[in-house]
Amino acid sequence: MSDEQNPILCERHGAVGVLTINRPKTLNALNVPTLLALESALTALEKDASVRVIVITGAGDKAFVAGGDIADLNSRQGLQHYEEFAEVIHRVFRRFELCDKPTIGAINGWALGGGTELLLTLDLRLVAAEAKLGLPEINLGLFPGAGGTQRLIRQVPLCRAKELMFTGNQITAAEAVDLGLCNRSVAREMLMEESMKLAHQIAQKSPLTLKLLKRALRDGAEMPLGAALAHEQAIIGLVLDSQDAHEGCSAFLEKRAAQFTGK
Incomplete structure (x- = not known):
């Protein structure tokens, strides 16, 4: 073709x-x-x-x-x-x-x-x-x-x-x-x-965390610093509600590779 x-x-x-x-x-x-x-x-x-x-x-x-x-x-x-x-x-x-x-x-x-x-x-x-x-x-x-x-x-x-x-x-x-x-x-x-x-x-990283990280970076670039920091604070709170965040921390403590699912 x-x-x-x-x-x-x-x-x-x-x-x-x-x-x-x-x-x-x-x-x-x-x-x-x-x-x-x-x-x-x-x-x-x-x-x-x-x-x-x-x-x-x-x-x-x-x-x-x-x-x-x-x-x-x-x-x-x-x-x-x-x-x-x-x-x-x-x-x-x-x-x-x-x-x-x-x-x-x-x-x-x-x-x-x-x-x-x-x-x-x-x-x-x-x-x-x-x-x-x-x-x-x-x-x-x-x-x-x-x-x-x-x-x-x-x-x-x-x-x-x-x-x-x-x-x-x-x-x-x-x-x-x-x-x-x-x-x-x-x-x-x-x-x-x-x-x-x-x-x-x-x-290999968490797709959910990457998505939210990208949004924090993209949105924050258009905001004054104070608003961007507040936005970051809210976004990292969302990340800590995810299974991937706790899987990553548990894997670190257990000295094993993390298995991220995007949830």
Whole structure:
């Protein structure tokens, strides 16, 4: 089946779900059908209780996502773009950001434009040493419009975010790690192995506690400190009502491995 007929591959490896953007002929560029397929695949993994961590990567060895489909963008006017593309990409990217399961980006190549914007929605990011990141929209007379302007300024220093968006310059994997956009750089041939190793490590933790931890972090980032601390206090109280919390403490005291069930 061609990549256009099957733009998203969805696989399960034990407790880890893997989503692969499968349009290598277009360097995994994002268009509406691809975004809708990505949303559908994410929904399936979210509903699958056996999946505890989600990894997302790109097909081929050149690109994670090289951006949006420029010809498609050029064919639209403002209101049409807003209604037919912008609403879809914003909704899908927000779905990744709000996902209760930990997400890991295996950034296997170019992550440009929408690729960097997608990366910004993921919890953890491992990047191939040869990869390049950037927001080159300014070179097309545009600016990042899939959440990039707002997410980037919340994740890196404002002056660095402005430089990336004003110049459209690409940065290397090492620069992305130094800037705090990625967790670490990995040799390309080891990228999926390292990403899956990290995913399986996280999948051993309590899925309920991970969900509530993600919510505490995500919600708290939007609150003043006092409110965020009160929110944390309430959330950890919920955690202590779970079987997993007491299983973890009992396992520690009994010097055995904990068996978390998500209850």
